Amino acid sequence: MKKILYSVMTGMMLLSACTNSLNLEPLSQISPNKSFATENELRLFVLSFYDSMLPNSDNEEKAFTSLYTENSDNIVLTGLDNRLTGNRTVPVSGGGWSWESLRNVNYFLQNYQRGGISPAVAEKYVATARFFRAYFYANMVARYGDVPWYSKPVEATDNEGLTKGRDSRTVVMDSVLLDIDFAIAHLPTNQSSAEVNKWTALALKSRMCLFEGTFRKYHTEFNLPDAERFLTQAADAAGQLIDNGPYRVYVSTPDKAYADLFHALAVNPTEVILARQYSSSLQIFHNVNYYTVSPSFGKPGLEKKLVDSYLMKDGTRFTDKPGYDKLGFFDETKDRDPRLSQTIRTPGYKRVDGANVLPPSYSGTVTGYQLTKFVTAAPNDANGKSPNPLPIFRYGEVLLNYAEAKAELGSLTQADLNKSIKRLRDRAGMPGLNLTAANAKPDAFLAAQYKQVKGANTGVILEIRRERRIELIMEGFRWNDLMRWKEGHLLAQQFKGAYFPGAGNYDLDNDGKTDLVLYTGTQPSLPGAQFLKIGTDVSLENGVAGGSITINPNTPKKFNEERDYLFPLPTQDLLLNPNLKQNPNW
Incomplete structure (x- = not known):
């Protein structure tokens, strides 16, 4: 049971939809008048939060993000989401404006003492519930800005609470x-990738405070x-x-350590703090293999600007090379940051369980930069058969x-970089980031993208953003x-x-064989090639x-x-509660 975050309580609390889902009592096999009489009942109730509130591969509306299926400028698909075309509309209901998860947390916090459990025993479960309330509200604020703060479940007769x-957001985030x-x-300090601990809470605080601090810094229009x-x-x-936690950057060899962290079939406890866990034996899977190798999910691929962002292996900028944007696939992927070849298929790529060298398959990627991060052995390629864990928090x-x-903040030192960015680059066999050099000559390629960055630390902020985008690709950030x-x-x-100068035969991995033919007119005949x-x-x-x-x-x-930096509230909730106001320009 301890290995699985989310299957224990699936049937325990069935909540039906109504106004804001705020006045519903959780239905369970635990009688409301006799509940929480044992520590196990506290534990079972708290375990339900993991399934309903943490992200997986496809619950973006509930958990505010989905793992590996990023829909932004990182991963490109054959179709465009409405968030990218400007065709977003105000939903009638849902759209993330959902409160049942918070209702369950607040119900627990209001009622956990009714069974007479000692405060010392209950403490870690209360701390877990408050972790999840902080997690819920940090995500709601990031999505909607101002939101109603509820610290207790709202009863059906509480008209003031319901309306x-x-x-x-300043009041809400202070409460968070x-x-x-x-x-x-109050959370325990023992390592567990299946349940939250003190270190998970510190990781969440670093994440949500970074979001809030930078949002307030750059969005001056909100006067926060x-x-x-x-x-x-x-x-x-x-x-x-x-300084004090038990986690470290996982290392093995530069050509495989990064990839091993994500396609391993068991959680790597060295670096992973909390993960969604899947299991072949329990028949709980996600879909990343099928997502990356089949044409059924939009043929995902990395976007060219992201690929261009990867440094050369010696730490120099790829985009400083003359004609970098017109290099063929073999030349543009040669001698790059090793994380590139552990994120997409590059020359020499083999499946985890395979002996054959495989070029990018254009039936599986629309950009030519075919994803390999999280991809496991070929037997897992069927729809919904990937069993490897997906990290939610990692070091x-x-x-x-x-x-x-x-x-x-303007307080960054070289020592700070050495105990942070350098450790990630060390894993990949890359030179560390030099503070003075980065600020002396900011990267023009990155500066053209991140137009809001200004000041003395411009160069190093740009480099940290490069590092973040590369290191956390496909992890929902x-x-x-x-x-x-x-x-x-x-x-x-x-x-x-990828770049191609026109029609012709292309040897993508420089092995003397044509892998891809771009043509006009009638398709030529060439066994073994893609057309x-x-x-x-x-x-x-x-x-x-x-x-x-x-x-x-x-x-x-x-x-x-x-308009688009905040999501719209659904019209149904605005009608049911006249005290709610829509976000600007929606």
């Missing part, structure tokens, strides 16, 4: 800080105070975990949170990163893939004259700077 308006600090102080206070809290929480993120918070940095305009740029017809199967920037692959070139992309 409560939105509290300011009280919850997460309680969790940090205390950006530095939240950034300081982020750095302090991350620093406590780095690598905490290192990045620490470096970014310190850089945004990119959307929130762009929102807090006020860089939503990047979502409206044309998505691109793409220009203008039909693939679009190039300049048509038959060549260029980078362009994805959905005829579909306009838009991001409304005056």
